[in-house]
Amino acid sequence: MSATYELRGPVAVITLDNPPVNGLGYDTRKGITDGLDKARADDKVKAIVITGAGKAFSGGADIREFGSPKALQEPNLLSVILAVEACTKPVVAAIHTVCMGGGLELSLGCHYRVAAPGTQVALPEVKLGLVPGAGGTQRLSRVIGVENALNMIVSGEPVKSELLAMAPGQKLFDKMIDGDLLAGAVAFATEVADKRPLPLVRNLKAEHPNPDAFFQFARNTVGAMSRNFPAPLQCVETVAASVYKKFDDGMKQEREAFIALMMTPESRALRHAFVAERATTKIPDVPADTPVRDVKKLAVIGAGTMGGGIAMNFLNAGIPVVMLEMKQEALDKGVAIIRKNYDAQVKKGKLKQDKLDARMALLSTTLNYADLKDADMVIEAVFEDIGVKEQVFKTLDEVMKPGAILASNTSTLDVNRIASFTKRPQDVIGTHFFSPANVMKLLEVVRGEKTAKDVLATVMALGKKIKKTCVVSGVCDGFIGNRMIEQYSRQAGFLLEEGCTPQQVDKAVEKFGFAMGPFRMGDLAGNDVGWYIRKRRYLEKPDLRYSKTADLLCEMGRFGQKTGAGWYDYVPGKRDAIPSALVDGMIEKHRAELGITPRKIGDDEIVHRLVYALVNEGAKIVEEGIALRASDIDMVYLTGYGFPLHRGGPMCYADTVGLFNVVAAMNRFAKNPHDDAKFWQPAPLLARLAAEGKTFS
Numbered sequence: 229m230s231a232t233y234e235l236r237g238p239v240a241v242i243t244l245d246n247p248p249v250n251g252l253g254y255d256t257r258k259g260i261t262d263g264l265d266k267a268r269a270d271d272k273v274k275a276i277v278i279t280g281a282g283k284a285f286s287g288g289a290d291i292r293e294f295g296s297p298k299a300l301q302e303p304n305l306l307s308v309i310l311a312v313e314a315c316t317k318p319v320v321a322a323i324h325t326v327c328m329g330g331g332l333e334l335s336l337g338c339h340y341r342v343a344a345p346g347t348q349v350a351l352p353e354v355k356l357g358l359v360p361g362a363g364g365t366q367r368l369s370r371v372i373g374v375e376n377a378l379n380m381i382v383s384g385e386p387v388k389s390e391l392l393a394m395a396p397g398q399k400l401f402d403k404m405i406d407g408d409l410l411a412g413a414v415a416f417a418t419e420v421a422d423k424r425p426l427p428l429v430r431n432l433k434a435e436h437p438n439p440d441a442f443f444q445f446a447r448n449t450v451g452a453m454s455r456n457f458p459a460p461l462q463c464v465e466t467v468a469a470s471v472y473k474k475f476d477d478g479m480k481q482e483r484e485a486f487i488a489l490m491m492t493p494e495s496r497a498l499r500h501a502f503v504a505e506r507a508t509t510k511i512p513d514v515p516a517d518t519p520v521r522d523v524k525k526l527a528v529i530g531a532g533t534m535g536g537g538i539a540m541n542f543l544n545a546g547i548p549v550v551m552l553e554m555k556q557e558a559l560d561k562g563v564a565i566i567r568k569n570y571d572a573q574v575k576k577g578k579l580k581q582d583k584l585d586a587r588m589a590l591l592s593t594t595l596n597y598a599d600l601k602d603a604d605m606v607i608e609a610v611f612e613d614i615g616v617k618e619q620v621f622k623t624l625d626e627v628m629k630p631g632a633i634l635a636s637n638t639s640t641l642d643v644n645r646i647a648s649f650t651k652r653p654q655d656v657i658g659t660h661f662f663s664p665a666n667v668m669k670l671l672e673v674v675r676g677e678k679t680a681k682d683v684l685a686t687v688m689a690l691g692k693k694i695k696k697t698c699v700v701s702g703v704c705d706g707f708i709g710n711r712m713i714e715q716y717s718r719q720a721g722f723l724l725e726e727g728c729t730p731q732q733v734d735k736a737v738e739k740f741g742f743a744m745g746p747f748r749m750g751d752l753a754g755n756d757v758g759w760y761i762r763k764r765r766y767l768e769k770p771d772l773r774y775s776k777t778a779d780l781l782c783e784m785g786r787f788g789q790k791t792g793a794g795w796y797d798y799v800p801g802k803r804d805a806i807p808s809a810l811v812d813g814m815i816e817k818h819r820a821e822l823g824i825t826p827r828k829i830g831d832d833e834i835v836h837r838l839v840y841a842l843v844n845e846g847a848k849i850v851e852e853g854i855a856l857r858a859s860d861i862d863m864v865y866l867t868g869y870g871f872p873l874h875r876g877g878p879m880c881y882a883d884t885v886g887l888f889n890v891v892a893a894m895n896r897f898a899k900n901p902h903d904d905a906k907f908w909q910p911a912p913l914l915a916r917l918a919a920e921g922k923t924f925s
């Protein structure tokens with residue numbers, strides 16, 4: 229049973245008890261209705277208090293029940309709320325810490341609500357592409373006003389209980405209770421025990437002085453801000469129903485909207501991402517209770533682009549950092565950039581000056597490896613050159629204390645080889661940050677062959693502490709994200725050869741929802757980066773087909789924004805990508821040399837060739853065990869590569885399209901004489917799932 233029942237004098241107390249946040253799973257719901265039955269049948273009971281054990285009143289639906297029939301099994305949440313409303317003895321919700329989603333809806337069904345200050349109150353369903361589905365849209369506007377309710381429901385953001393309690397005319401909380409909440413709630417319940425009739429939120433009116441104008445304004449602004457998602461506009465419509473319709477009719481509209489949204493690919497994508505994010509932390513052979521090493525001080529080697537950003541993450545989390553470089557000038561430059569980044573945050577009002585000072589005070593610098601001896605972990609971010617890495621790791625092996633974690637931020641080199649430069653490969657791991665490292669959410673945690681379990685667990689925990697989405701990757705060329713993007717880039721090159729312009733490809737991909745198309749992305753990151761990698765890597769793979777257009781671009785010195793020209797032209801000081809006649813000419817000439825007659829390629833083909841290139845490589849990565857699960861790949865793409873959230877990541881998107889259809893399209897692409905038939909050979913896992921009618925998830 230996930231709810232307990234006890235008597236406190238004439239008051240029955242039902243305590244939701246389903247850690248971690250008292251999710252309203254089947255057992256908890258049943259516990260509530262059983263408790264109500266018991267209380268009703270007991271003549272000594274005059275009133276009932278519903279509260280939550282531990283760290284929440286209730287966080288809402290139990291995510292473990294997501295998508296399972298148990299979520300709908302009676303008593304479902306709507307039935308529980310009806311039972312609470314219909315109870316002949318007063319029911320008081322005693323709210324504390326977290327009161328969200330279904331938890332808030334449950335409390336709104338109670339006759340009274342008392343709350344502790346500091347409670348986070350929210351209806352976050354919109355974040356899963358839904359509207360609240362158990363009366364939230366109809367009841368919240370009746371107790372805190374239409375505008376306040378709409379703001380909370382459209383944003384999904386939590387509001388502190390004491391703020392809500394101050395709203396003029398609010399009827400959400402009957403009393404705020406400092407100190408012992410349960411004792412206060414029991415006293416309150418005793419006080420109101422004999423009062424009749426029992427107040428019901430459904431009997432209140434949701435009013436607005438000028439509803440037509442207000443809702444039209446809301447439709448315009450919300451519509452413009454949420455183009456790829458249908459739920460926010462439905463939030464507006466359902467809250468409008470609380471004003472225009474009778475309570476039961478409004479409930480019906482809310483229900484219909486909830487069910488319709490549940491079926492949309494957008495909600496599916498958001499729910500997928502929500503579950504996928506939580507799944508990333510689960511590593512089958514590294515249980516959650518694996519002991520972790522204490523990391524109180526960090527060292528960073530290299531104060532360049534990545535080293536500085538990496539250091540900032542730890543300074544932000546209050547962890548002291550010592551940064552090492554070869555020359556004082558490099559240190560000074562690195563520190564100046566960190567300070568400049570913080571200054572910019574202060575200017576924007578995102579950071580207080582005293583916080584900036586505190587963070588900078590945690591940073592020290594050195595030219596001497598001896599100063600690293602008390603660091604618990606070191607992250608190396610020096611040049612991407614195996615010789616340089618070898619020398620650095622050999623030195624670290626000598627100077628770092630026993631048990632210190634030795635991490636490399638390498639983006640392409642073999643972490644096992646780096647580990648072999650030391651006598652403690654069990655302590656070596658890859659931490660692949662994304663640029664800018666202080667901003668990007670993604671951290672690929674690269675598990676070497678010999679990486680110890682507690683080292684992996686420590687780095688995962690540390691990643692959480694610095695607020696990253698950590699995804700475990702095995703060792704392979706490019707790890708998860710870059711290994712896949714290589715195939716995407718190869719396809720982008722073939723598209724140019726066959727007739728596309730860079731802007732046409734970018735536009736199609738951006739219309740699909742990517743933050744940036746492949747060519748604008750190349751100009752931002754620097755086209756030379758891929759050029760050097762191709763020179764090194766494709767030498768080893770002479771039969772690998774790829775388009776030479778990107779190499780020709782680099783030979784023209786067009787490295788991207790940093791050289792003022794890349795796939796596009798740029799005006800100094802601006803980032804607008806201007807189509808370049810020079811580049812178009814280069815592509816046309818190359819195309820003619822290959823003897824290809826250009827053809828018009830539609831947006832759908834462009835998008836599918838690029839995204840299925842990701843999907844096919846992703847399937848190989850799952851099958852090889854490089855990624856622990858397909859949803860980890862989605863998290864890599866959502867948090868590190870600007871993949872559109874409303875599509876849920878490449879693997880989720882493929883599931884939505886249907887793997888059978890994905891493979892059929894790949895077979896069609898394989899017949900294109902200018903593409904590469906080998907490229908489109910479906911990965912065995914993809915072929916098998918498609919044949920069996922299954923999905924990655």
Ligand SMILES: NC(=O)c1ccc[n+]([C@@H]2O[C@H](COP(=O)([O-])OP(=O)(O)OC[C@H]3O[C@@H](n4cnc5c(N)ncnc54)[C@H](O)[C@@H]3O)[C@@H](O)[C@H]2O)c1
Nearest residue numbers: 530531532533534535553554609610611612637638639663
């Ligand atoms: N730039 C990116 O987008 C990106 C993204 C992910 C990973 N990485 C990886 O991060 C690492 C660093 O890349 P970056 O872009 O910051 O390079 P960078 O050139 O900006 O910085 C490297 C710094 O390391 C210093 N350095 C070089 N050798 C050193 C040594 N022996 N001892 C101490 N310091 C030394 C250099 O002086 C320089 O300041 C590389 O392995 C790279 O592949 C880069």
